[in-house]
Amino acid sequence: MQLIIAIIKPAKLSDVREALEELGCQGMTITEVRGFGRQKGHTELYRGAEYRIDFLPKIRIDIAVIEEQVEAVIDAIQEAAHTGNTGDGKIFVTPLSKVIRIRTGEVDRFAV
Amino acid sequence: MQLIIAIIKPAKLSDVREALEELGCQGMTITEVRGFGRQKGHTELYRGAEYRIDFLPKIRIDIAVIEEQVEAVIDAIQEAAHTGNTGDGKIFVTPLSKVIRIRTGEVDRFAV
Amino acid sequence: MQLIIAIIKPAKLSDVREALEELGCQGMTITEVRGFGRQKGHTELYRGAEYRIDFLPKIRIDIAVIEEQVEAVIDAIQEAAHTGNTGDGKIFVTPLSKVIRIRTGEVDRFAV
Amino acid sequence: MSLSELSYAIDTLFILVSAALVMWMAAGFSMLEAGLVRSKNTTEILVKNILLYALACICFLNVGYQLMYGNSTPSDYAPNAYIFFQLVFVATAMSIVSGAVAERMKLSMFLIFAIIMTAVIYPVSGSWVWGGGFLSQLGFIDFAGAGVVHMAGAAAALAGVLILGPRKGKYGHSGAVYPIPGANMPLASLGTLILWFGWLGFNGGSQLTIHNMENANSVATIFLNTNMAAAAGALAAFLITRLIWRKADLTMILNGVLAGLVAITAEPAVPSVLSATLIGSGAGVIVVLSIVALDRLKIDDPVGAISVHGVVGVYGLICVALTSANASLSNQLIGAAVIFTWVFSCSLIIWWFLNRAFGIRLSVEQEYTGADIAECGVEAYPEFVSAKGR
Amino acid sequence: MSLSELSYAIDTLFILVSAALVMWMAAGFSMLEAGLVRSKNTTEILVKNILLYALACICFLNVGYQLMYGNSTPSDYAPNAYIFFQLVFVATAMSIVSGAVAERMKLSMFLIFAIIMTAVIYPVSGSWVWGGGFLSQLGFIDFAGAGVVHMAGAAAALAGVLILGPRKGKYGHSGAVYPIPGANMPLASLGTLILWFGWLGFNGGSQLTIHNMENANSVATIFLNTNMAAAAGALAAFLITRLIWRKADLTMILNGVLAGLVAITAEPAVPSVLSATLIGSGAGVIVVLSIVALDRLKIDDPVGAISVHGVVGVYGLICVALTSANASLSNQLIGAAVIFTWVFSCSLIIWWFLNRAFGIRLSVEQEYTGADIAECGVEAYPEFVSAKGR
Amino acid sequence: MSLSELSYAIDTLFILVSAALVMWMAAGFSMLEAGLVRSKNTTEILVKNILLYALACICFLNVGYQLMYGNSTPSDYAPNAYIFFQLVFVATAMSIVSGAVAERMKLSMFLIFAIIMTAVIYPVSGSWVWGGGFLSQLGFIDFAGAGVVHMAGAAAALAGVLILGPRKGKYGHSGAVYPIPGANMPLASLGTLILWFGWLGFNGGSQLTIHNMENANSVATIFLNTNMAAAAGALAAFLITRLIWRKADLTMILNGVLAGLVAITAEPAVPSVLSATLIGSGAGVIVVLSIVALDRLKIDDPVGAISVHGVVGVYGLICVALTSANASLSNQLIGAAVIFTWVFSCSLIIWWFLNRAFGIRLSVEQEYTGADIAECGVEAYPEFVSAKGR
């Protein structure tokens, strides 16, 4: 089991979700985050003083998948979230030692 | 050390927190997230056009625990967060290679 | 590759960001979270009834780093986020099996 | 053009301006209530407030006015100005109800009650006092409606709250009270300030004429007294909350303002400006104590409407006996009791019947998700992340 | 001091109070539009509303007034009161445009159009009706501006929307409509209630004199009818949305209020109070249907301005033929057609030219990031986390 | 009923309506300030605004009025109308202070200062100008209070800000200015529009009578000029910010509106409508430059009150010398200097004493957590997740 964490542009969320649904992923969790990176922020102006906003709105998707699906999910996300501009985001993959579905108590591959 | 990530229904947060406190967990971090899964969203209506809200509000709990406590914490969360309806959520367990308490510099089992 | 997760006081965000930039970290992702721990919350009052707020605002920083940098980044965060008061937060380190840059498809050390 | 035509014109203008200010109070109640409920019930409370105003106008115009005033029409000023002024008063009474039953009542049931309240219940008791009925003959004095409008609204609200029960999660075991803070304090403050502004028309306009020195002086005194009572109410509520809890509880201060306004409504023209200030101060203290007391009794009123308009309404009626030579304490108490009994009993029966027949309360699931999604289909602040989940 | 001086004073006071209420409508449009756009475009729509009001005052005062009324000045009341009253009317017309083109138009282009609209386009058609021009001679009746102000504003808005196109993401393939909910429902409701309040001055003040019984009665009737039409509009819009979609769509109810107000504006003094209620109800139904129909036609109007002020404006003009003995259906239709054609054609040419020459639309990237960052540099709610990202 | 009684009535009505509009300005200041502070200090600024209004009414009525006007009472209109009108003016002056010292001052210290300001400091200088004192005899002209009310408020604010120091994090080393954006732009805009609306009563009502042609014409001119100055102020502030920073800074435009209003307040009845427009434009430019300059001087004023009411107040007083035949530049400058010196010195002493004795500033920890938790116990938007943490 792996936990795939994708940081994407907010505008790409529905594309990614659809791509994942097509793959048969039945669940995911998203978080509003703000990202700092190569993509530059913008300058704001307030009462004559300018300031930079460096953290840009991003969406973080957490999705637990069984080993067999890892590659397919990564590919699907990368394709759907891709625009080619800086700031497209990252995918992080981290191992999961266990997954439990709270409702039924099922574990691991039966829980995702 | 393991990091336990639980996605639960917002209404269950105080129950879960109390269960964890009873176990002697002294810390946790929560995040407002939105979940997509088997639990279906609802239809909204705006100016004559309907649309579905698929992402439902959930709470994510991150809690770092020493190995001996992993099972007890998982059980406590599962029990406290359980309603038996779809959407009760998931628990993910992922290994931690290190934990540091910023205030004191203590590490691992002395840091959680 | 390791994913470093730091929970810090919101007021320390810019110090930490600057410290990380000096180290040459080019990216990070932050999330508004709320923490429960040894630091006690405060009492609020509403229409004659008092209640406690136990969850305090914190910032979570997620930063993927190559092995060689792990120690330096941890040290930098600890130093910059340190105030010496309870509630300074924690650093968690968790292994990453893979990192991908969505824009270019580069992986691992070329992706962070 | 003659003197009497000009006088007719100036009185008409005066009433119309006053009535417009009272109409504007609809915005005050809407914002106050929208600020004091949780965000998941905000759209619905706005819908309720706008529709109750619309229904009050239509029902009172077509049915209630006749019941309350018969066919009499004024001759010193435009009859339609007078009718408009009366309309907006009814809406005020009904607005009081919406706040108290907020966050848990079905929209449809609320609207049905609004129809009956504004078409029948309010006009009947109103006729006893202002339509030349037995309470006016008795010598009961209620200048601008502390009893007829405000306490009546609160009585209907109390009946509704008793049938409806408290919001889920408000009261715990062994007397614990869990506060449920409103989502938007600036909105609640704006609402209160709108009401303060509009109340000048509510009380001032009740003089109905301004065309000579005596009336003009009365109207001016009403404006000044109304303002002073509100100011004193705010200050007294602040001082007592600060004394008890060491904090400046904004919503208590807002309720203090409204309490001062309700209290002086019973007779704003007669008291000296100092008396008006004292009446307002008393109201500010009473409303704070009353809110805490109702919570002890597990009577859940999210905006404090029952305390502000009901408890303080009675207090205001009693104060008249102290400041006004023509009033007697017993008559004031009888009047208050009669209006309360009438409105409370009718309302209780109707709420009870509606509850039996259809159920007046949202389902547990709907209450949890929020009335906005359940009844309206759209959230009040769809883009903002909520820290409370649901 | 003489009778006629007092009459002069009272009429002046009446017009000034009315004008102040109409000025206050600027806040109504601002809040309505700020509530119905997304948070990323909120600061910019506020800027537009304040600047358009400022421009309307300056342009109409210096250019438009002359075009519309020549050098005639009133003598029964203070000329400057009359001028102020006229100024704020123009601002109303222009406010209608800002809502319809919201969330995608460049600020600078909007301001240029505002100058031309308030200095020339509006005054010219206005002169035909209120400046003694050919439409007034024809017998076209438009008491307070359902056509001159509201439909004119909507015609300019429609032209703008056609050149501009819909917001990105509003319409999908095969007729799909993706709703884009506004960020702040309490604000939208507040705006509507401000407009309701201010409209009493808009319609009432249009009587211009109140100094004798006849005029005073007219003004009172206008206040009452205006209020009843709005109430009926709210209720009708509620009933029809509830019937069709089983939900109480707040924004449709708000549009119902405004539709009732627009419809009665064409002739608020003549209809009986019952007719006014019926006219308002019709408006409430029409506006809901019109909003849905425009969405089918992919005419994207975030606040419903074209339906509320345009479609219902025409409906209001037609209603005059039914209630007013002096009006004929054909004249009303001719008048509506003439004004529409003039304003729409001029506007279309100007928008088209501006678009050719400079481009009137924000870049895709700017529209995505939001007009607030692109044009104003500051977000409307900088501290709140948004659930929509961008 | 006689002509003079009717005249008495109409003047009373006129003053009462004006006073109600000025009362309503309390909501304007509340919303403006609530919009321009951070969300963690919003509840507290609302508490301050409501309590300062309440205190101003009570203190001025019982102490200040006597100091300012002695025992004289008007005879052409209801004395209580006059008193009410005077009360609300004092509140305006005090509202100016609350904005400038926002986000860091203890509530209790603020309230103590409010008592002294409204009971003594303001009435004393007020008496010199409007109570028949030496400045009026000198020929100093300040029609509606650009100096007496606005600059006086700003002088007290400046003294407070100097003792208090800037908000933590506002100024960095080597002249860096870190903007601290307000939390709610629609609220700030609403507040400004409320003030615009209310200011018609502030300036118009200062004429005090309307009962004959001359006065009616004056009042109408005041309304028109006040509106034009505000419009011009908005436009000028927009043009200059756009010129310098290429962006339409909403809060600067709002300050431009208020600057136009303050500037014309010194003499709104005399200038031609064109002069009024020019005076307003100048004010819009000055206020923007002044805000930037004060930031350079590390004088931290979250809402721009010192620039809007102080710097522009002086400018307005100077403009009188240009438009009004009776005024001389030297007298205007003397008047401004006298009022400023008096209010500033008294305030400085009081703030300094309060600071020595009790400390007027919140602790660093409290400032960081926010005044809402520290002083009021409840957050302004408890359900919304904040992107700024604390």
Ligand SMILES: Nc1ncnc2c1ncn2[C@@H]1O[C@H](COP(=O)(O)OP(=O)(O)O)[C@@H](O)[C@H]1O
């Ligand atoms: N080392 C990192 N750790 C965690 N998140 C990162 C890291 N680098 C980038 N990110 C996230 O990815 C987003 C995109 O990165 P950025 O460098 O702007 O563009 P790109 O991925 O196209 O090179 C950032 O906004 C941030 O949220």
Ligand SMILES: Nc1ncnc2c1ncn2[C@@H]1O[C@H](COP(=O)(O)OP(=O)(O)O)[C@@H](O)[C@H]1O
């Ligand atoms: N594969 C997954 N990866 C990450 N989060 C998931 C996954 N599946 C479900 N979730 C989270 O768990 C929540 C509950 O899942 P759902 O399928 O609705 O119900 P249940 O867990 O009862 O089967 C979802 O809302 C989502 O936040």
Ligand SMILES: Nc1ncnc2c1ncn2[C@@H]1O[C@H](COP(=O)(O)OP(=O)(O)O)[C@@H](O)[C@H]1O
């Ligand atoms: N076991 C844990 N798992 C996850 N997060 C934790 C844990 N313990 C503490 N935290 C986070 O760290 C923050 C600081 O912890 P706290 O105990 O208050 O202070 P300190 O780290 O100084 O001892 C908490 O607010 C919480 O967000």
